[in-house]
Amino acid sequence: xxxxxxxxxxxxxxxxxxxxxxxxxxxxxxxxxxxxxxxxxxxxxxxxxxxxxxxxxxxxxxxxxxxxxxxxxxxxxxxxxxxxxxxxxxxxxxxxxxxxxxxxxxxxxxxxxxxxxxxxxxxxxxxxxxxxxxxxxxxxxxxxxxxxxxxxxxxxxxxxxxxxxxxxxxxxxxxxxxxxxxxxxxxxxxxxxxxxxxxxxxxxxxxxxxxxxxxxxxxxxxxxxxxxxxxxxxxxxxxxxxxxxxxxxxxxxxxxxxxxxxxxxxxxxxxxxxxxxxxxxxxxxxxxxxxxxxxxxxxxxxxxxxxxxxxxxxxxxxxxxxxxxxx
Amino acid sequence: xxxxxxxxxxxxxxxxxxxxxxxxxxxxxxxxxxxxxxxxxxxxxxxxxxxxxxxxxxxxxxxxxxxxxxxxxxxxxxxxxxxxxxxxxxxxxxxxxxxxxxxxxxxxxxxxxxxxxxxxxxxxxxxxxxxxxxxxxxxxxxxxxxxxxxxxxxxxxxxxxxxxxxxxxxxxxxxxxxxxxxxxxxxxxxxxxxxxxxxxxxxxxxx
Numbered sequence: 001x002x003x004x005x006x007x008x009x010x011x012x013x014x015x016x017x018x019x020x021x022x023x024x025x026x027x028x029x030x031x032x033x034x035x036x037x038x039x040x041x042x043x044x045x046x047x048x049x050x051x052x053x054x055x056x057x058x059x060x061x062x063x064x065x066x067x068x069x070x071x072x073x074x075x076x077x078x079x080x081x082x083x084x085x086x087x088x089x090x091x092x093x094x095x096x097x098x099x100x101x102x103x104x105x106x107x108x109x110x111x112x113x114x115x116x117x118x119x120x121x122x123x124x125x126x127x128x129x130x131x132x133x134x135x136x137x138x139x140x141x142x143x144x145x146x147x148x149x150x151x152x153x154x155x156x157x158x159x160x161x162x163x164x165x166x167x168x169x170x171x172x173x174x175x176x177x178x179x180x181x182x183x184x185x186x187x188x189x190x191x192x193x194x195x196x197x198x199x200x201x202x203x204x205x206x207x208x209x210x211x212x213x214x215x216x217x218x219x220x221x222x223x224x225x226x227x228x229x230x231x232x233x234x235x236x237x238x239x240x241x242x243x244x245x246x247x248x249x250x251x252x253x254x255x256x257x258x259x260x261x262x263x264x265x266x267x268x269x270x271x272x273x274x275x276x277x278x279x280x281x282x283x284x285x286x287x288x289x290x291x292x293x294x295x296x297x298x299x300x301x302x303x304x305x306x307x308x309x310x311x312x313x314x315x316x317x318x319x320x321x322x323x324x325x326x327x
Numbered sequence: 328x329x330x331x332x333x334x335x336x337x338x339x340x341x342x343x344x345x346x347x348x349x350x351x352x353x354x355x356x357x358x359x360x361x362x363x364x365x366x367x368x369x370x371x372x373x374x375x376x377x378x379x380x381x382x383x384x385x386x387x388x389x390x391x392x393x394x395x396x397x398x399x400x401x402x403x404x405x406x407x408x409x410x411x412x413x414x415x416x417x418x419x420x421x422x423x424x425x426x427x428x429x430x431x432x433x434x435x436x437x438x439x440x441x442x443x444x445x446x447x448x449x450x451x452x453x454x455x456x457x458x459x460x461x462x463x464x465x466x467x468x469x470x471x472x473x474x475x476x477x478x479x480x481x482x483x484x485x486x487x488x489x490x491x492x493x494x495x496x497x498x499x500x501x502x503x504x505x506x507x508x509x510x511x512x513x514x515x516x517x518x519x520x521x522x523x524x525x526x527x528x529x530x531x532x533x534x
Contacts, residue, residue: 001398002398003396003397003398004397004398005378005397006378006380006397006441006443028441028444031439031440031441031444032421032436032439035400035439035440035441036420036421036439038398039419039420040420048397048441050443050444052444075433098509099424099508099509099510100434100487100490100491100494100496100506100508100509101421101424101427101434101435101436101487101509102421102436102439102509104433104434104435105435105436105439105440234504234505234508235504235505235508236508236509
């Protein structure tokens, strides 16, 4: 690992100032992704700003919202009574990610900020527009089994690796951000971006901006929920496909529904057309099949990931059936 | 094994060579912005760049006041500087669990943890589990159930297993398999590891 200067921020302002003035500096919290990337030479910041001493670890209920500090650990959030009772989908998604050791290190903010696990991004001998803009995309003509089927461009077909973010986009969470120009609140859906012509940018954060927390608005989705994750082994692997499904069912009629997928796009992928279709319909396997068909509109496979075009709708149907307790 | 290979003279010579060569590599990699700075500032800035940071932490009940390069991981600090070689380096990328230690009672991967960030923390390694010559119940259970073959992953497995039981995640075989998934055993001793954890939990001794 190339050496760097270590700075411990004792206030939020100092942390933000340190990054705003220095484009080669990066925040560190859990380090589970950044330290790995630095070891591999994918990134080599000249300065690391340790934010773990900032008071951003709280998990609390405020009127209308649940607020989670960006430094709350993935394991703490997953096991917290407030989250298990009010946002069980988030608990399930967190438990599906990484390993117990990594969840004890990784923070909510770091999970949102994690980079893709595309092997061409990690391999510094390979071209990658995300790592070196303009160098090309190794995955496009390469071994692209893990790659995107939605929203990709010829510049980048990588996927966002998070499970937590799939649940958060489904639950209409907001990302709380503090920066040199003040505070802002970003809709989770708008936080991560599609690669387009600028694959290097994963999200809409500006230089020096710090994620201070997330807010999840109150919702009725506590009973009929499921997070389905399909991967190459039973645990501790990134998703081939994952589906977050939550339903609000009254008298066998779907009042409201949220659907999102992981492992399919450059960002956590919400399925608004399928949601719209399901609203007001009676629960049945047939309408879940129809919704899955609608959800797949616009999908596109590459040489090695065509299996995802079959796996994704099957996963949506299965996830909805389990959430609706159909079997 | 040929004793000459491990004589102190050889190993220290090798270590000195590594130190010198790594210092040269480090200088070669110093960012151009720093080398371009004003004359007097250059030395200060390079010194700042490679500055060691004082860190006080506790390892297996013993207080340490150390001076650490920011890039040193907790795993390398334990093995290379403190010679606590029980904690193993497997993948060095958080994928195998061989480096599992406890920080303030929580299990983590030492390979992805920067030592410089651990000031004030209490670290427990496999060397800190036994009480003198009396093995920890989890260590005993691993021996009793033959929970290893080559033994390389075992310190990490045992550290993870102790935490797994304490967290309340060893309620069933499936539970144990899920919550031990961060520890890979290439010899494939998983069934015996599950048996060892169940036995240690059933034993009811303080873990």
